[in-house]
Structures are given as structure tokens and as C-alpha cells.
Amino acid sequence: MTSLTNKTTAQLRQIATNWLAGLDKLLEGKNYSAVADMILEDGYWRDLLTFRWRFENFHGRREIETWLSQVAGASPVYGFRIEGDPFPGAIGEYSETLEFFFEFETALANGRGFVRLVKDHGSWEHPKAFTLLTSVRELKAFPEVTARNRYREDLRVATSHAKNWQDRRNASRLFEDNDPDVMVVGGGQAGLMMAARLGQLDIKTLVVEKTDRIGDIWRNRYHALRLHNEICMNHFAYIPFPDSWPVYIPKDKLANWMEFYSESMELNVWNKTTVLGGEYDSSRKKWTMRLRMPDGKTRVMHPANIVMAMGVSGLPNIPRLEGRDDFAGEILHSSGPVDDLDVKDKSVLVVGAGTSAHDIAQNFHLRGARVTMLQRSPITVVSLEPSSLRPYELYRRNDGIRPIYDTDMMAASVPYSLLAKLHRPMSHQMAEDDKELLDGLRKVGFLLDNGEDDTGYFLKLLRYQAGYYLNIGASDLIVAGEIKLKSGVGIRHLTEKQVIFSDDSSLDADIVVLATGYRPLQDSVRAMFGDDVADRVGPIWGIGEDGEACGIYAETGQEGFYVTGGGIPGARAYSRYTALLIKAALEGLRLPRVTHSDAPAVSKQAATCQRDAVPEPATPPVS
Numbered sequence: 001m002t003s004l005t006n007k008t009t010a011q012l013r014q015i016a017t018n019w020l021a022g023l024d025k026l027l028e029g030k031n032y033s034a035v036a037d038m039i040l041e042d043g044y045w046r047d048l049l050t051f052r053w054r055f056e057n058f059h060g061r062r063e064i065e066t067w068l069s070q071v072a073g074a075s076p077v078y079g080f081r082i083e084g085d086p087f088p089g090a091i092g093e094y095s096e097t098l099e100f101f102f103e104f105e106t107a108l109a110n111g112r113g114f115v116r117l118v119k120d121h122g123s124w125e126h127p128k129a130f131t132l133l134t135s136v137r138e139l140k141a142f143p144e145v146t147a148r149n150r151y152r153e154d155l156r157v158a159t160s161h162a163k164n165w166q167d168r169r170n171a172s173r174l175f176e177d178n179d180p181d182v183m184v185v186g187g188g189q190a191g192l193m194m195a196a197r198l199g200q201l202d203i204k205t206l207v208v209e210k211t212d213r214i215g216d217i218w219r220n221r222y223h224a225l226r227l228h229n230e231i232c233m234n235h236f237a238y239i240p241f242p243d244s245w246p247v248y249i250p251k252d253k254l255a256n257w258m259e260f261y262s263e264s265m266e267l268n269v270w271n272k273t274t275v276l277g278g279e280y281d282s283s284r285k286k287w288t289m290r291l292r293m294p295d296g297k298t299r300v301m302h303p304a305n306i307v308m309a310m311g312v313s314g315l316p317n318i319p320r321l322e323g324r325d326d327f328a329g330e331i332l333h334s335s336g337p338v339d340d341l342d343v344k345d346k347s348v349l350v351v352g353a354g355t356s357a358h359d360i361a362q363n364f365h366l367r368g369a370r371v372t373m374l375q376r377s378p379i380t381v382v383s384l385e386p387s388s389l390r391p392y393e394l395y396r397r398n399d400g401i402r403p404i405y406d407t408d409m410m411a412a413s414v415p416y417s418l419l420a421k422l423h424r425p426m427s428h429q430m431a432e433d434d435k436e437l438l439d440g441l442r443k444v445g446f447l448l449d450n451g452e453d454d455t456g457y458f459l460k461l462l463r464y465q466a467g468y469y470l471n472i473g474a475s476d477l478i479v480a481g482e483i484k485l486k487s488g489v490g491i492r493h494l495t496e497k498q499v500i501f502s503d504d505s506s507l508d509a510d511i512v513v514l515a516t517g518y519r520p521l522q523d524s525v526r527a528m529f530g531d532d533v534a535d536r537v538g539p540i541w542g543i544g545e546d547g548e549a550c551g552i553y554a555e556t557g558q559e560g561f562y563v564t565g566g567g568i569p570g571a572r573a574y575s576r577y578t579a580l581l582i583k584a585a586l587e588g589l590r591l592p593r594v595t596h597s598d599a600p601a602v603s604k605q606a607a608t609c610q611r612d613a614v615p616e617p618a619t620p621p622v623s
């Protein structure tokens with residue numbers, strides 16, 4: 001029994017079943033030391049909500065045993081059974097793994113797990129787990145209104161005046177004399193998927209979106225934009241994109257899909273409506289939310305929960321520029337109306353070297369501007385193909401073969417700390433593949449790095465959503481000198497027609513675009529909900545010392561306040577758990593971890609998070 005090759009499906013199943021039966025038995029017997037022994041010394045157990053309504057992960061026998069001793073007695077898990085057939089795989093240094101999904105139960109929930117077994121002492125006789133994921137799939141008493149739990153209506157016509165589906169749908173959108181249980185602030189992809197998840201749990205939900213039309217957040221982005229990741233990882237929850245769609249989805253196609261999705265999932269979205277802010281009343285367990293309605297009037301609503309889905313960027317980060325008032329040209333932030341500028345034959349300085357800076361520089365160059373990019377700090381650059389594809393090879397491999405929920409679970413079973421380990425060699429491979437491009441960039445003085453812990457762009461994306469560029473063409477223009485580069489310096493001051501740099505060189509400029517990033521999202525919470533709420537919520541994004549994302553998807557330190565956002569895969573996968581957390585709280589199945597009255601300023605988890613979750617890697621110093 002030394003290799004999985006040549007084993008029959010029945011034999012693979014036997015190995016998997018034996019291991020799972022062992023786990024079941026030892027957990028039932030509360031023999032946590034022996035449970036921990038079923039996992040490699042270098043193994044990981046990640047749990048999403050099963051034991052204490054948290055996202056948590058543990059590494060190594062000792063951590064796992066200690067954790068189980070604390071949590072498993074109070075929240076027993078049982079009824080482990082394998083789901084489908086096990087299959088061979090590979091991860092990191094393990095070239096042969098046996099992987100399978102399984103189901104289990106708790107008193108309140110049906111759970112789902114995924115495990116990667118590896119052989120122990122060279123044999124498959126008694127394999128051990130390298131990664132183990134357990135998660136809540138559904139609340140037993142409140143399954144999703146989906147598939148076999150669809151609504152079934154009486155087809156007989158009771159009276160000719162009975163309300164039909166359209167009547168009820170129209171009424172549910174209005175919230176005329178009632179409040180939603182959940183208000184989702186922002187109707188981008190994350191807000192819409194969140195609302196869809198909540199709707200399937202029969203939770204009254206309102207999405208408030210300030211733009212005129214669902215999808216405008218994408219329509220209003222630059223003309224040539226297509227999604228930067230392949231379609232295989234960008235499916236929306238419940239409704240995958242049609243097979244006929246292209247690999248890279250054009251922005252307007254995605255925008256129209258969002259409109260279709262909202263209608264199809266029967267979401268209640270109020271457009272042209274802005275959430276101004278709110279306060280929480282801990283005794284009533286309700287928010288008082290102020291909304292600016294399309295007619296300019298203010299409406300006040302009282303939902304029990306808020307999900308902030310306002311995007312990954314907070315308020316624009318605008319550096320102080322000496323001599324700004326003397327400058328005769330235009331200065332604007334990248335979040336401003338850059339597409340409306342007449343840039344032909346103009347000299348433009350793009351301050352910053354992140355994705356927005358590159359996109360704007362490329363776009364302006366195409367529109368006939370003379371563009372110079374100002375880079376202060378190094379970033380990571382990777383080619384779109386092959387390098388940017390590597391981190392989501394799992395999704396590419398499984399596209400059309402496995403349901404996206406399965407792939408999401410396989411991805412979620414790798415905690416961030418392990419992901420970082422795996423990405424070190426992967427990022428080196430990327431640098432090797434992109435050697436020509438990177439050498440070209442170095443030659444013109446472009447500053448490159450590979451992340452704070454040598455793990456490349458993907459960990460930067462997960463940690464900060466910033467500090468990297470996937471080359472859709474701007475890097476080639478920089479290498480070719482079509483976009484000029486000024487690196488390693490800052491802006492000393494501006495004169496009427498010039499930008500003077502910290503090395504005393506200068507540039508004649510008509511326009512300065514500040515692609516200088518955004519302030520941390522916590523600042524937006526502060527602006528809308530005040531200091532108390534912002535301090536309780538804590539930093540958003542970044543990875544905390546507990547190895548989980550800070551302040552997003554999971555419970556925050558503020559009762560009734562959740563955050564969603566980020567790339568489509570994260571928003572899709574983790575909205576499932578946010579919705580379950582909210583449902584469990586609404587149905588009284590769980591208490592909030594930190595209540596309003598006894599809350600310390602920052603919850604324990606948030607306290608371990610990095611302070612500046614969204615760094616501005618390309619912000620120039622103003623000297």
C-alpha cells in the first residue's frame with residue numbers, strides 16, 4: 001500500500017472511509033489527543049462556524065488538540081459520512097494526496113467538510129490529514145429556500161382579486177410600512193450576492209445603491225475594461241455564467257448580468273439612494289439608518305443588521321501637495337472623472353504605480369497624451385498569462401467539472417499561512433516565466449518586489465487588494481518608453497506649469513492624476529457610523545495574527561454589523577457564511593460574540609489585524 005496509482009475506486013473509498021470513521025469515533029469519545037494524531041504534525045484544521053460561529057484555523061497537533069478540548073465538548077459534531085468518491089490530488093510538497101468531501105452534523109446545523117489525506121511513514125495504511133476543513137452548510141431548522149425546498153404555491157385560484165407574483169414582488173420592494181431585517185449598503189457584486197444568500201434564507205433584505213442603475217459601478221469604469229481573472233472563478237452564487245460566455249468578461253456584460261441577477265434572484269434594490277450613516281441602539285437591537293432618497297428627501301429605516309458592501313476602496317487618499325494652488329493645470333484623484341478629461345497632446349503625470357495608475361496611464365497614452373508615471377515604492381508585476389493564472393489553477397481545472405461550491409471549499413481548506421508557504425515557490429516560478437518583462441522593467445528603473453514575505457502578488461491581493469499589477473499592457477509601454485517613468489522620488493512642490501521632484505528634476509505638466517490609493521475602509525465606517533462603531537468593527541482587510549481576514553465576512557466586534565466585498569470568488573464563497581451568521585442571530589440560535597454594551601473598543605480578532613490594511617504602496621512622499 002505505498003502508492004495510490006493502480007488502486008481501484010473501492011480501495012480509495014476504503015482508505016477514506018476508514019479515516020473518517022476513525023475521526024467520528026474519536027470525536028464521539030472526546031479523545032482529542034487521538035483526533036489530533038490523525039492530522040500531520042505539519043497539518044492544518046480550518047473551521048468555518050461549526051464550533052463557535054467563527055472562522056478559525058489551527059496548525060499542528062498541539063494547537064488542534066488544545067482547541068478541540070475547548071470547543072468540541074460544548075458543540076459536539078457527529079454523523080460523519082463520505083460524500084461522493086475520493087480522488088487523488090497534490091499540494092505543495094505532497095505529490096500524492098487522497099481528497100474527499102464529507103458531511104456531518106451538529107445539534108443546530110448540517111456541516112460539510114473537505115480533507116486532503118497523505119500517507120504516513122510511506123504507507124496508505126494509516127493516512128493522516130494535511131488539510132482539514134469543517135464548515136456549516138445549513139441550519140437544520142432553516143434550510144435555504146432552494147431546489148427541493150422551493151416555494152410550492154397552491155395553483156388553484158382562490159379569488160379573482162388574489163395578489164399574483166408580480167403584485168407581491170412590487171410590494172416587497174417598497175418597504176412601505178416595514179423595515180428590512182438586513183440593509184446591504186452597496187449593490188456591487190458583493191452586495192448583490194450577499195442579498196441573494198440572505199433571500200434564500202428567507203431574510204427580508206434591502207440593498208441600497210447610490211448609482212442610477214444596477215451595474216453602473218462597472219459601466220462607469222474605463223472603456224476597454226474586461227475582468228482580469230478568467231470566468232471560471234468569477235461565477236455568481238446560485239447562477240453560474242452561461243457556457244457561451246468569453247473567458248474575460250467585458251465590463252458592460254458583467255454590469256448587465258448584475259441587473260439580470262438582481263431580477264432573477266428577486267432582490268430588492270433601491271437605486272439612486274445613498275446611505276448617509278446611522279447609529280445602533282443596543283437595547284432595541286436596531287439601527288437607525290438615514291438614506292438620501294432619489295427625490296433628495298431623507299428616509300429613516302430601522303434594520304436589525306447592516307452589511308457594508310461599499311467596495312474594497314475607502315475614501316480617496318489625497319496627499320498634500322506643496323504649491324497645489326499655484327499649479328495652473330488640473331489635479332484630480334484616480335477616483336474622479338478621469339475619462340472626461342481631454343488629454344490629447346497634454347503632458348500628464350500619473351502619481352502612483354498600482355493597478356489604477358497603470359490603467360490610467362495606459363488609457364491616457366491610447367488617447368494621445370504624453371504620460372509619465374511617478375513610482376515611489378516597489379510593486380509586484382506579473383504577466384496576465386501565464387503567471388496571473390497560476391494561483392487559480394484549481395478553478396481552471398474544475399471549471400465545468402465540479403460545482404463552484406466544491407471548488408470554493410477546496411480553496412477555503414487552505415488557510416492563509418499555508419497559502420503563503422505555497423505561494424513562495426509559485427511566485428518564484430512566475431518571476432522566472434516573466435523574466436523578460438521584469439528585466440525590461442528593471443532596465444528602465446521600475447522598482448519591483450515580491451511581497452513582504454516573498455510570496456508574490458496573490459498574497460498582496462488577499463492582504464491588501466493593492467501593491468501589484470497584472471500586466472494588461474501598460475508594463476510593455478513602460479518598457480518601450482512610450483509611458484515615461486520617474487521612480488524612487490517624490491514630489492517636492494508644484495509651480496504654475498511644473499512638477500518639481502525630490503531629486504530637483506522637473507516635468508512640465510498639464511494634468512496630475514493622483515492614483516494614490518484609498519484610505520482604510522475603517523475610515524469610511526467612522527465617517528458614516530461614528531468612532532464607537534468604527535473602533536468596535538476594527539480594521540477591515542489584512543490578515544490577523546489568528547490567520548483569518550480582518551473584519552470581513554465573519555462577525556465583527558459590533559453587533560449587527562458585517563462587511564462583505566473584495567473579488568468575486570471571496571464575496572461568493574464567504575457570503576454563504578455571513579448569511580448563516582445573520583440568520584442564526586435573527587433566529588436566536590447564537591449570541592453575538594461581543595455585545596454593544598460590554599464591547600471593548602476593538603474585538604480580540606480585530607485587534608490582531610494589521611493597522612493599515614490598505615497600504616498606499618505608490619503614494620509619493622511630499623517633501
Ligand SMILES: Cc1cc2nc3c(=O)[nH]c(=O)nc-3n(C[C@H](O)[C@H](O)[C@H](O)COP(=O)(O)OP(=O)(O)OC[C@H]3O[C@@H](n4cnc5c(N)ncnc54)[C@H](O)[C@@H]3O)c2cc1C
Pocket residue numbers: 185186187188189190191208209210211217221225226227228229230234273274275276309310311312359564565566567568569
Ligand atoms: C480593472 C479591474 C479588473 C478587475 N477584475 C476582477 C476580476 O477579474 N475578478 C474579480 O473578482 N475582481 C476583479 N476586480 C475587482 C473588483 O472591482 C472588485 O472586486 C469589485 O468591484 C468589488 O465589488 P464590491 O461589490 O465589493 O464593490 P463595488 O463593485 O465597488 O461596489 C460597491 C457599491 O457600493 C455603492 N456605494 C458605496 N457607498 C454607498 C453608499 N453610501 N450608499 C449606497 N451605495 C453606496 C457603490 O455605488 C457601488 O455600486 C477588478 C477590478 C478592476 C478595477
